Amino acid sequence: MSGLSTDKMDGNGWADAGSAPRTRILLIEDDQETAAEIVGEFTDCGYDVTHRANGIDGLSTARDNEFNVIILDRMLPGMDGLSVLETLRRDNRRTPVLVLSALGDVDERVRGLKAGGDDYLTKPFAAIELTARVEALLRRPATTRETVLRVGPLELDLISRAVRRATRKVELLPREFKLLEYMMRRPGQVLTRAMLLEDVWNYRFLAETNLVDVHIGKLRKKIDGPGETSMIHSIRGSGFMLMAPPPQGEKG
Amino acid sequence: MPVPDYLRTPTFRLTALFSVLFACSTLILFLFIYWQTAIVETQRIDSALVRDTGVVAKGSRADVLRAVENRVTPDFLPITYAALFDADGRHIAGNIATLPAGVPIDGQAHPALINGEMNDRPTTPVDHVVIRRLANGEILAVARSIDSLDNLERVVTRALEAGVFPAVLLSLAAGAIVGRRVQRQVQIVHQTAERIMLGDFQERLPVRGTGDDFDRLADSVNRMLDEIVRLLDEVKSTGENIAHDLRTPLTRVRTRLERARTSAATIEELRDMIDRAIDGLDQTLRIITALLRISEIESGLRHAGFTTISLNTVVREIGDLYEPLAEERELRLVVLPGPTDYTTLGDRDLLSEALANLVDNAIKFTPPGGYVRLQLEGPDRAPVIRVVDSGPGIPPDERELVLKRFYRSDRSRHVDGSGLGLSLVAAIAKLHGFALAIGDNQPGCRVELHCGNNTPSRRSGRGA
Numbered sequence: 001m002s003g004l005s006t007d008k009m010d011g012n013g014w015a016d017a018g019s020a021p022r023t024r025i026l027l028i029e030d031d032q033e034t035a036a037e038i039v040g041e042f043t044d045c046g047y048d049v050t051h052r053a054n055g056i057d058g059l060s061t062a063r064d065n066e067f068n069v070i071i072l073d074r075m076l077p078g079m080d081g082l083s084v085l086e087t088l089r090r091d092n093r094r095t096p097v098l099v100l101s102a103l104g105d106v107d108e109r110v111r112g113l114k115a116g117g118d119d120y121l122t123k124p125f126a127a128i129e130l131t132a133r134v135e136a137l138l139r140r141p142a143t144t145r146e147t148v149l150r151v152g153p154l155e156l157d158l159i160s161r162a163v164r165r166a167t168r169k170v171e172l173l174p175r176e177f178k179l180l181e182y183m184m185r186r187p188g189q190v191l192t193r194a195m196l197l198e199d200v201w202n203y204r205f206l207a208e209t210n211l212v213d214v215h216i217g218k219l220r221k222k223i224d225g226p227g228e229t230s231m232i233h234s235i236r237g238s239g240f241m242l243m244a245p246p247p248q249g250e251k252g
Numbered sequence: 253m254p255v256p257d258y259l260r261t262p263t264f265r266l267t268a269l270f271s272v273l274f275a276c277s278t279l280i281l282f283l284f285i286y287w288q289t290a291i292v293e294t295q296r297i298d299s300a301l302v303r304d305t306g307v308v309a310k311g312s313r314a315d316v317l318r319a320v321e322n323r324v325t326p327d328f329l330p331i332t333y334a335a336l337f338d339a340d341g342r343h344i345a346g347n348i349a350t351l352p353a354g355v356p357i358d359g360q361a362h363p364a365l366i367n368g369e370m371n372d373r374p375t376t377p378v379d380h381v382v383i384r385r386l387a388n389g390e391i392l393a394v395a396r397s398i399d400s401l402d403n404l405e406r407v408v409t410r411a412l413e414a415g416v417f418p419a420v421l422l423s424l425a426a427g428a429i430v431g432r433r434v435q436r437q438v439q440i441v442h443q444t445a446e447r448i449m450l451g452d453f454q455e456r457l458p459v460r461g462t463g464d465d466f467d468r469l470a471d472s473v474n475r476m477l478d479e480i481v482r483l484l485d486e487v488k489s490t491g492e493n494i495a496h497d498l499r500t501p502l503t504r505v506r507t508r509l510e511r512a513r514t515s516a517a518t519i520e521e522l523r524d525m526i527d528r529a530i531d532g533l534d535q536t537l538r539i540i541t542a543l544l545r546i547s548e549i550e551s552g553l554r555h556a557g558f559t560t561i562s563l564n565t566v567v568r569e570i571g572d573l574y575e576p577l578a579e580e581r582e583l584r585l586v587v588l589p590g591p592t593d594y595t596t597l598g599d600r601d602l603l604s605e606a607l608a609n610l611v612d613n614a615i616k617f618t619p620p621g622g623y624v625r626l627q628l629e630g631p632d633r634a635p636v637i638r639v640v641d642s643g644p645g646i647p648p649d650e651r652e653l654v655l656k657r658f659y660r661s662d663r664s665r666h667v668d669g670s671g672l673g674l675s676l677v678a679a680i681a682k683l684h685g686f687a688l689a690i691g692d693n694q695p696g697c698r699v700e701l702h703c704g705n706n707t708p709s710r711r712s713g714r715g716a
Contacts, residue, residue, distance in 0.1 A: 124537065175572055201573060205545075205605040206538070211612075214576045237530055 022048040023138060024066065028058030028084065029073040029100065034123070038071065041127045042134070055079025062088055067095050069137050071130075074101035074112065082115045089116035096137040098130075109204070128238035132190040141185040149184040152244025154223065154231060156184050165223060165231075176219050183232070183242040192239035216240050259428060261435045267427020271420045278416045286408045290401055297380055297398055298361035304331055305359065305382040305394045316392060320346040333366055333379065333395040341391060348393050352381055357391060359384035366395050437466050441473075453481050494543065498536050505532035542672040549602065549679040561603070563594040563635055563703060567628045570607040574615065574626075582620035585611075590628035594635040596703050598684050606680040609673040610639040610699050617697070618643035634704025642696045651690040677701075 025047050029035040035051050042049045050067070052058040055076040062070060062084070070088075074081040085097055099117040101108055109120045118140075119133050149156040153166040161177060163170040172180060182200050183191065193212040197203045213234075220232040229245035308319045308331075316336060323331045335346025343349060352364035359382060366379045381395035440458060447455045456477060457470035512525035571587030578585035607626070614624040622642035630636040646654055655678045677699075681688040687702040 126534075201569070203573075203604055203608070204601050205608065206541075211573065211577055214580050217580075218576045237527055 022046065023068045024048045024050065025134065026058070026062055026065070026067040026070045027051045028053075028055065028062075028070065028076065028081070030054060030076050031073070037127065038130065041131060045131060053077075055081065055084045059084045059087055062093065062095070063091065069134055070095050070097045071134065072097050072099050072117075074099055074108070082111065085112075085115045085117060096140065098133060098137060100125075126238070128190065128235075129192050129194060132192045132195060132239060135189050136186060136191075136195065139186065139189060149181065151184050151187045151242060152231065154184065154242075154244075156181060165225065165228065168225060170222050172219075172222060175215070176222065179215060179219055180223070183240070187242050187244065190235050190239050190241050195239070256432075257435055259431065261431035263434045264427045264431030267423055267431070271423045271427070274423065275416055275420050278419075279412065282408050282412055286404065289404055293401055293404065294380070294398065297396055301361045301380055301382045301394055301396055302359065305384055305392065308334070308394065309384060309386055309392055313386075313388065313390075316386065316390075317345055320392075323347070331394055332397055333381075333393075335393050337391040337393065339385075339389040339391070344390065346393070348395060351383065351391065351393060352395075355381060355383055357383045357385055364395070366397075434466075441470070448477065453477070453484070494539075497539055501532045501535045501539075505529045505536075508532065539672065542676060546672060546676050546679050549676070549683055558597050558599055560595050561598050561600045563596055563603075563628055563637065564589045566600060566603050566607060567626060567637060570604055570611060571626050573608065574611045578615055578624060581615055581618075583615060583618055584623040585615075586623060586625040586627075588625070588627040588629070590635070592632060594628060594632070594703070596635070596684075602680045602683065606677045606701070607637065607639070609677050610701075613673055614639050614641040614643065614697065614699075617641065622696075630704070634702065637701040637703060639699045640693050640696060642693070645692060645695055645697045646690055648692070654690065655688070 023046075025042055027035060027038055027042075027049055029038065029051070030053050032053070035053065039049045039051055050061060050065070052061050056078040058072070058076070059079060072081050072085060076084070081099065081101075085099070088095070088097070096118040097116065098119045098121060099112040099115075100121055100123060101112065102123045109122075112120045118137055121130060121133060147158045149158065154163075155165075156163050156177075158181070163172055163177065163180065179196070179200050182196070194206055196212050196215075197206065216232060216234075220230070223232055224230045231242055231245060233241045233243060235241055308316055311319065319331070320334045320336045323334050333346070333348050335348035336344040337351055338344055341351045348366055352366060355362045355364050361380045361382050364379060364381045366381065379395045379397045381393055383391060383393045386392055444455055444457050456474045459467050459470050459474070461467065508525055508529040512522055512529070516522035516525055568587065568589040571585065571589070575585050575587075611624065611626055618624055618641040624642075625638070625640040627638040627640065628635060629638070654674050678688050681701060684703070687700075689700045689702065691698040691700065
């Protein structure tokens, strides 16, 4: 287990742990086909998904029940997605909201985030991109007072900027440090290339080449030394994950 | 009688209006001249009369009588009318029968009607007369007709007739001719426009080479038509290119899936093949996303994201982002983030994306062992971002083409990519008012982004 505590609001525990009570997701989406796919995807992952097909129903459902995360389409019949979001936030509902939109405009994105959205995803998207982002919202790292992040044998000191794996000191460039810090705050989570570019580098575009892979490759070479169990894993077709090695490997 | 079309043209109407104005102003001018001349002439006559009377009065009675009889002063000045009356106003001599009524005997000139019996012009309209009392009490009257003013009036009227009316007629005729010519040219433009609207896009307005307004207008319209035709062609070829570029990966996906169904022996194999199919679909999705982004940027609705940004930071960050990639391709990435602080008004995300695309391209096309240089320099108000590499470069005849959507040099067909990178850069540059130039690095390619045209290039203090 990492040394991080989960967000109080998401006190239901790890989503993928499968333990009761199950993580509840509200999906407000009018397109039946997209909705069916999303519901299927999250149900497969073990989430409890409630679906509403218009803004008014969606809003009342969100008001009457507790959800861990809300996936909200931007364009909805009855009541616009942003209005639903604004109403929720006015009611002091702090449930994390991921806004889905067919509009890729940055202005749209900014508007979505300003209205109180926590993340923004443009259609069409890969299913893994959505699940990775929802998981990230569910496990948003707490603003911890701890100055040392730990994942398994890996230790990152935010003050002295020293990184070590067990007893071995790891020398990192500033950009590598930033990347590792981000990953160590989200152990066991799938981090897509888009998420990494957005959150670590603050870029909202996808490079054509395997840019992120190269950065991860460099970092991995330093983290996973020869003979050590790999901690940075590539998830085919989606992204990367930092995981503590199974206990029998090394000692943290 | 129907009015000919050319008389209805604005040109002719304008000419007609000006002719009327011209006639009016000339008339006023002539009246003014006449009026002024009349005043001067009258004054001249009056002062002569006063002077003549004075000369006559100074002589002896015999001299006065002689002058009155002969109508010549002792100084031999001719007088039209002269008469001598006794103190009671009775006629003694001269060609004025009676003293004009109502004229004071004060030696000054006054208008009056002289109808003397010896008057050889019985209908003299107005004369000016000076009446004065002589030393012996007798009354001397000297008068002169002012028919020279009649002459003046006649001259003025004749000048008006001879000068103004032909001038007005001439200008009206000129207006009609010019109007007719303009109307004919408008007719030509109409007909050409009609033909173009019917689909003949090669049609152009005639330019007669006179360099007049019509030529300039025709030239602008023709250039606009050229641009429209170019855009139409581009849309057409873009459509074809999209179809082609999407078909290739989609066909590949189809083949992979088909093969997976028939030949996969294990679940693992099937998964692997499906993964590769997904890669192909991702590629098509990337192309579509890039296309949408370009149209989004080109629609110019993104100025909202403009803030004052530091070009140095943008360059440094992109350099940092791409350094590992360059290293992996065994290339040296040299980042020179500028001698001074450059700021510009822009969208940090978009500018970074443009730079990323340029560096990405440079890295993609430069063979191992070479270098890529990302450089920011130039005068304070006109910074230039340069991406230079030691790769094969772009032949001069292809430099325009590479900015077009989907254009890919034959040499680069094997390299992955949507073929939209440079069009995206061009669109971003255009949105920012930056000029994008592709040049030769001898050897290699040199792409320059001139960030100077963009307005508020305020310089922020170092470290501030």
